[in-house]
Amino acid sequence: MDFAIGEDRQMLADTMKRFFAKEFDWEKRLKVIETEHGFDRAMWGTLAELGVLGALFPEDAGGFGGSAFDIGTVFGEVGRAIATGPYLGTLMAGRLLAATDESETLESVIAGEKVLTFAHEPAYDAESGETRDVTASKSGDGWVLDGAKGVVEYIGAADLIVVTARADDGERAFLVERGGKGVEVVDYKLVDGGSGGELRLSAASARELSGVTGETIEAATAAGVVALSWEGVAVMDELRDQTLEYMRTRKQFGVPIGKFQALQHRMATLALEIEQARSAAINAAAHFDKPERDRFGAAAKYTVARVGNLAAEEAIQIHGGIGMTWELPLSHFAKRMVMLGHVLGDEDEHLARYIELMRAA
Structure with a gap:
């Protein structure tokens, strides 16, 4: 059986290898992870220019890949370089944006202009042992979110956050801006040198991602x-x-x-x-x-x-x-x-x- 990833994916992998070897060697990585969020935004923009972020999404969403093997190729090189950055959050949140009419938003993410992350896991209180999740309720023509999400990768560096929340009729997804009213971010360093954080929402206005289902x-x-x-x-x-x-x-x-x-x-x-x-x-x-x-x-x-x-x-x-x-x-x-x-x-x-x-x- 042939397990080769194909010529196009091999070109992508080789491009990422060369880039990380030159721009994210060991000394550079040590410097980056000592920064506030363990993330180099300029490098993220260059990766976007190289097509790395576009490889995570299909053509009809503004990318040029999007298959599971395209995703695997990108993340394989991320693993080899132990590169820091919101790769996972961009992938998962971006795929929800791709399922909606948020094409302009996703295009800005693929271009590296906006940094996106994904808040999905409930927050955990170590003292009480209880979890706290996000709920969504209607407010006029819009939605407001209350609750918390935990271990949101690179949330302190993100511009936009896709949040999953429980509504009366099931699970929905929403887009919120970091720094918006009712949005609080408590970020911290992770053991691998990157950063994560807790998202706390209090009557925070949010834009529903219409069409996103469980x-x-x-x-x-x-x-x-x-x-x-x-x-x-x-x-x-x-x-x-x-x-x-x-x-x-x-x-x-x-x-x-x-x-x-x-x-x-x-x-x-x-x-x-x-x-x-x-x-x-x-x-x-x-x-x-x-x-x-x-x-x-x-x-x-x-x-x-x-x-x-x-x-x-x-x-x-x-x-x-x-x-x-x-x-x-x-x-x-x-x-x-x-x-x-x-x-x-x-x-x-x-x-x-x-x-x-x-x-x-």
Whole structure:
């Protein structure tokens, strides 16, 4: 079976590789993640000019890609560079905009003129253990939103936020402006160097995204699952490769530690597991437009989260204490991998979802 991504996607991947190698090398990344939001807006604009954001959306929405494999190609390179920025939020929120008459708004996002993010997960109160979500209610000819959303990526750097909310007749989606009346943002740093935040809404005016249904929102999050799966596999590849290089150069008892059979066996097992995760990610992309989409997506997210934890653990254990230091790139890949395993549901959640979907099949 041919798993090649195709000539056009390979050109896109090569373009992103060259760009990140030149404009987002290790020293630049360290500088960027020390900024307030861990995000370089100028670089984001350049990526838009290169067509990276347009690759996430179909032609009828102003892009030139939009397939699951296009999404996977972009996020694979994001993972290899552990690039910071609202890639996931742009993908999911943008796909909701694409389903409405917000073409001008989406065009400004694809062009890099506006930064977009997606607020979907309820906020969690660590003290009470309770969650708080957003509700929508009619106010004259418009809508107002109340409640909170948690861990919204790069919300402090966003211009526009797509928010999902519960209305009397089900789930809807709305567009709000950061800084608008009744909109409060509490942002914070994430463990991987990027930023997230909590969105708090109090009678905040919002523009409804007409035509967006619960099914549309599910499709957007399914695209996010594919993206995270491909990104996770790319991060695992880096963890494996950096660990193998360390095993070739680190000496103990006068020989490279890569000569020790016990470590060879551990890395062989990891290599097999990564290939299993890669196959699951490819399967999720291949079935994205089919009825089995959610089942294959759950299988991919579960597998990538499980193998990702193994990759991070093995990489750090074989490196020893140095594997946890901020100065070593590997530690950043490990942190990113662990975080990816929890975004849009962790391995336990997706395993349960997969079992449920298999029983219903």
